[in-house]
Amino acid sequence: MPETPRPRQPIKPGFFTVPDDPAQPPKLLGTRCEDCGEFFYPRRALCGKCMSRRTVEVELDARGTLYSYTFVHLPLFGSTNMEHADGYGVGQIDLPEGPRVQAPLAGKQPEFQVGQTVQGELDVLRDDGGTDIMIIRFRPLGEARP
């Protein structure tokens, strides 16, 4: 008998999609200003640049350029699966539309380099009574660039 897929939920509603097909990458849920064209992540009621109220919700590919990163060697709010013996990665990713996203990284420190392309993927943070609580982590796409 095929196993029923476990229900999956984003850690915070309205931040990113959790596609039914686990093979599909998530989309980031952002905002575009209809007056000045600026994009934002996460969603905003008002445009952060021109303060227009004419904003629309958009889905953004969770793929961009690594602006900076670090590996943290402190326990993060007690025990989570983000703890690793050699630290957990955190990065700032510039999306092609403009927003800079701050998020955990998937992978080891030597795999990362400023300027490389990274792709967001879903990861299980914890099991919440039979439901998987999902986060986004960014992983290097292909070889690191010099």
Added chain:
Amino acid sequence: MREVAILGVGMHPFGAYYSGKTNAEMSLVAGLAALDDAGLTFADVNAAYMGHIFAQVMSGTRILKEFGLTGIPVQRIENASATGSAALREAYLSVSAGHYDVAMVLGFDKMTSMIQSGTAGTAPENLEDAILPAAFFAMWATRRMHERGTKPEHLARIAAKNFNNGALNPMAQRQAKERITAEKVLSSGMVAWPLTKMMSCPIGDGAACAIVGTVEMAKKLRPGRPVVKIAASTLQSERYERGHIFQGPVVGPARMSIDSSNAVYEQAGVGPRDLDLLQVHDAFAIEELEYYELVGLCRPGEAEKHIEEGAFEIGGSLCAVSTDGGLIARGHPGGPTGLAQIWETTLQLRGEADRRQVRRKSGDLPRLGMCHMMGGGSVCVIHILQRV
């Protein structure tokens, strides 16, 4: 507008006291020291601004009762790390405008109790809020290394300088027993690559107080003692620019330090080269390196060269920075931190800074000192103090 002076300053030493000291006990020590330094009693105080981040609601009003119940207005000011600095600015504005003649600014916090009760074992419900300050500033460092070729050794030299300055300050939390070298800083254990433990400020407790009044009053109260006035004050939040990160608490966008320092230089009618000493928000060593350039002590990309030359040490060629040890060695409990900068700068300008006293090339006492604080959210608060 009236000219405003720092009438008195006082501190309780910063340290990791855990249950050993209450906020009220530390505040009383700092507040009475500041009143004594000013030559005043609490009956002379017309208004009080209480700066605390982590203490409970009402803490400010309750702690002020320890000094006396005189009916004066008392308010809490909170602006993250810049809490004490923001509270000083409110006192400055009210005295300057003539609403009060004497205002007390008291900052206190027990960051150790916050850490013990607040975060242990808590699930990160808001992951975007869980990007720790150490990580945020480490990413500044990674980017700087990419753009400018900065080495961890440069950050280590800044931290070592601050540890060695802190060893000359009895109020400092970290009291190094021996001279600290860059090598020791580099080998102190990684917090967030490339920032090590000794490149990062410690968790701690403490209290600091400044009494603010008019320049005329300062002259009358302490005849013969140099008068330290607040030559300029600014508090700014961020302007939008591409690349802003809207997730979680943000600290220290570059533009804010540039704009804020330009604003205070203009108010005070001075430039960065006129400064004899500078205190900055060096919660992590990379910050101090960036602020050298952002407040104009040197040109963009030149900080590393000047660090190698020791230009920011006491007696260095450009400007003495973090003379009391900075957040890294003096400590950073939160509420009192900005006022600890005022304590240090006031003592330096009066020539009362003992073994860490800054002198101009001529041998004279320093004339101008600047205090720069960043607060999460985020804000930048800068004051320029001047000996008159």
